[in-house]
Amino acid sequence: MKKTLGAVAAAAAIAMSLTACGGGSPSTTSGEAKGDINYWLWDANQLPAYKQCAADFTKANPDIKVKITQRGWGDYWTTLTNGFVAGNAPDVFTNHLSKYPEYASKKQLLSLDEAVEKDGVKLDVYNEGLADLWVGQDGKRYGLPKDWDTVAMFYNKKLVKDAGYTEEQLTNLDWNPQDGGTYEKAIAHLTVDKNGKRGDEPGFDKNNVAVYGLGLENSGNGQGQTQWSFLTGTTGWTHTDKNPWGTKFNYDDPKFQETIKWWAGLAEKGYMPKLETTVGASVSDAFGAGKAAINTNGSWMIGQYTSYKGIETDIAPTPKGPDGKRASMFNGLADSIWAGTKNPAAAAKWVEYLASSDCQDVVASKAVVFPAIKSSSEKAAAAFKAKGIDVSAFTTHVKDGTTFLFPITENAAKVDGLMAPAMDAVLSGKKDASTLGEANEKVNSLFK
Amino acid sequence: MMTTLTNNPPTRSDPRRPARSGGLRRGAARLGDLRIALLFIVPALIGFIAFCLVPTIRGVYLSFTEYSVLGEPEWIGVKNYTAIFADELFWNAMAVTVQYVGINIGLQTLIALGLALLMHRVAKSTLIRGALLLPFLVANVIVALLWFWMLDYQLGIVNEVISWLGLPRIAFFGSEQWAIPTIAFVNVWRHMGYTALLIFAGLQAIPNHVYEVASLDGASPARTFWSITMPLLRPVLALVLVVTVIGSFQVFDTVAVTTGGGPVNASRVIQMYIYQKAFGESDFGYASALSVILFVILALVAFIQMKFLKGNESDLD
Numbered sequence: 001m002k003k004t005l006g007a008v009a010a011a012a013a014i015a016m017s018l019t020a021c022g023g024g025s026p027s028t029t030s031g032e033a034k035g036d037i038n039y040w041l042w043d044a045n046q047l048p049a050y051k052q053c054a055a056d057f058t059k060a061n062p063d064i065k066v067k068i069t070q071r072g073w074g075d076y077w078t079t080l081t082n083g084f085v086a087g088n089a090p091d092v093f094t095n096h097l098s099k100y101p102e103y104a105s106k107k108q109l110l111s112l113d114e115a116v117e118k119d120g121v122k123l124d125v126y127n128e129g130l131a132d133l134w135v136g137q138d139g140k141r142y143g144l145p146k147d148w149d150t151v152a153m154f155y156n157k158k159l160v161k162d163a164g165y166t167e168e169q170l171t172n173l174d175w176n177p178q179d180g181g182t183y184e185k186a187i188a189h190l191t192v193d194k195n196g197k198r199g200d201e202p203g204f205d206k207n208n209v210a211v212y213g214l215g216l217e218n219s220g221n222g223q224g225q226t227q228w229s230f231l232t233g234t235t236g237w238t239h240t241d242k243n244p245w246g247t248k249f250n251y252d253d254p255k256f257q258e259t260i261k262w263w264a265g266l267a268e269k270g271y272m273p274k275l276e277t278t279v280g281a282s283v284s285d286a287f288g289a290g291k292a293a294i295n296t297n298g299s300w301m302i303g304q305y306t307s308y309k310g311i312e313t314d315i316a317p318t319p320k321g322p323d324g325k326r327a328s329m330f331n332g333l334a335d336s337i338w339a340g341t342k343n344p345a346a347a348a349k350w351v352e353y354l355a356s357s358d359c360q361d362v363v364a365s366k367a368v369v370f371p372a373i374k375s376s377s378e379k380a381a382a383a384f385k386a387k388g389i390d391v392s393a394f395t396t397h398v399k400d401g402t403t404f405l406f407p408i409t410e411n412a413a414k415v416d417g418l419m420a421p422a423m424d425a426v427l428s429g430k431k432d433a434s435t436l437g438e439a440n441e442k443v444n445s446l447f448k
Numbered sequence: 449m450m451t452t453l454t455n456n457p458p459t460r461s462d463p464r465r466p467a468r469s470g471g472l473r474r475g476a477a478r479l480g481d482l483r484i485a486l487l488f489i490v491p492a493l494i495g496f497i498a499f500c501l502v503p504t505i506r507g508v509y510l511s512f513t514e515y516s517v518l519g520e521p522e523w524i525g526v527k528n529y530t531a532i533f534a535d536e537l538f539w540n541a542m543a544v545t546v547q548y549v550g551i552n553i554g555l556q557t558l559i560a561l562g563l564a565l566l567m568h569r570v571a572k573s574t575l576i577r578g579a580l581l582l583p584f585l586v587a588n589v590i591v592a593l594l595w596f597w598m599l600d601y602q603l604g605i606v607n608e609v610i611s612w613l614g615l616p617r618i619a620f621f622g623s624e625q626w627a628i629p630t631i632a633f634v635n636v637w638r639h640m641g642y643t644a645l646l647i648f649a650g651l652q653a654i655p656n657h658v659y660e661v662a663s664l665d666g667a668s669p670a671r672t673f674w675s676i677t678m679p680l681l682r683p684v685l686a687l688v689l690v691v692t693v694i695g696s697f698q699v700f701d702t703v704a705v706t707t708g709g710g711p712v713n714a715s716r717v718i719q720m721y722i723y724q725k726a727f728g729e730s731d732f733g734y735a736s737a738l739s740v741i742l743f744v745i746l747a748l749v750a751f752i753q754m755k756f757l758k759g760n761e762s763d764l765d
Binding site: 280281421430 | 517518519597600601622707711713731
């Protein structure tokens, strides 16, 4: 929610602060570790867990007090940027892979290498690859892993049962970009029109659908994290020439365009809502209202999907693709230290604590996300199980090594700015998938 | 000033006082007023300088630079401007904005005029007059979110009613054809009462005797409206139009909390585009240049309207 007034005030603040940060960067190892630390995060569901962590931390380090502020995702990044400029950004904050490259290159983040070395932080306790995501192009470490997420299918148990599908069938779907495989067959069969005809029956009215087989959130912009990346990932396609720090995107690849074409075709056939109908209520709320049988979404949404009254939700892994395997984007969050902190030593201590099993076990016990540390992840899975939720659909990707990393590049915001309208146009049927090649050229020219 | 002049009329008729001293005293009085006046103006002046003048000048400066907020602005001359004129999205944003302003102002002014006439002639109760203003008392973002939910395709009450009537559901915010008209409608709903109030004030300023003369001459209500009400209302209407058109060009919050500029680029109004460039993509130089262009356009629009509608003269004299 951005308000005009906020934007104006922010613009004024930026306009009037004549100096950005300057001077040498402070060290995480010098000075005394004491004082107040401001910490920001965006997920309200995780706030209680981190409040607990902060209390435990202060108990162990009475000289350091941690003040936690939670802001919604929409406000989080603009407020943070304004804070960098105005000089009142938080000492430590939850960071995202699509944002940190820019902050690092603009010298807003403190390198953690010295602290990691001095305090002997073990980096092999985290799930594979998570720690490396946070090493910048300059070879310095800008964050310590806190949690990870993968993608799976949430489904409405009753609708699936009514359609005659078993849990086992849903767990073993396959997909290909030509005819969609058993994945499309299931989606078609789960779609029901106003007259009770299923999507694969003759006389199905695609313009009057009561329940869609597959829900639609949006076009997924340039990443498609929960929308299509679990499909493109099984075709051998990758977002960029290399990851991290790719400088060439592959949206002109036929493998990608084929997949998107097939996916957009679902809306055309009436198995998935049209893009124009998704502006408004969130995809999960439509699921909660019984308007869709399957939703593909990330593990951070488990709490949301299992909280709808009167809807029994279960989770199945994403389908196997042409390469015979499943695929899921693997995204990891981390905590970073702002370069302008007055308390680098205390901030480093807090980041290390957040990245330790002491704190991540607390997070695990609340069963909201999967912590980065392997042993804590397992504890989280157990905590979910205790709540009656089987999360193996998410963890199977990590177990089987079928994850691929979130694309980390520079210019991420600009890439999204170009890809969002291009993908919208294709998904809404206004343009052919081949036009994504033109968008790709524009995207790649950002890196020249 | 006014009080000085009336309390101290020029005393040229008084033979004992030379005319000059009166002039001098008046000069001194004026200077005294200036000090007091300055005292009153200073708070507003500080606000104006700090929040309008300095940011404007800095904005103009930034429009000639490449500036990502985190770092120093780098002078690049008119590069931003040449890039903007070649930018399809800019022209699209202008077209979308003009479309929005057209629908918004057209509808709003017509409805407000009708409401004002009703308030003037028919609805004399304060309660009803007050109720018309109610939407304006709700914050913009709340109004936008409220309609966003009510007009939702799958769960919104409006579409439930539409489908209950047997008509096809409408993706008010989601379809490219409907997005801008819907956003314009939401803002008309919020602002019509307020605009009507302004016009209503203008109607009340029209002296009653003009109408009496008209009715004595046997003028029809339509004739009275076009020959008396409209011409005499013109200065107020001109002002209302200038203010609402400028406000309309700057539409942002409704778009930001509903469509965010989509679908595709269908509702990416100019302010939204500026915001996305500056705060989304950290391209403050480019965004500043866009803002300067918008500033120039708005200044021109205001100037033309005032000139064309002769908003600073009244026909009553």
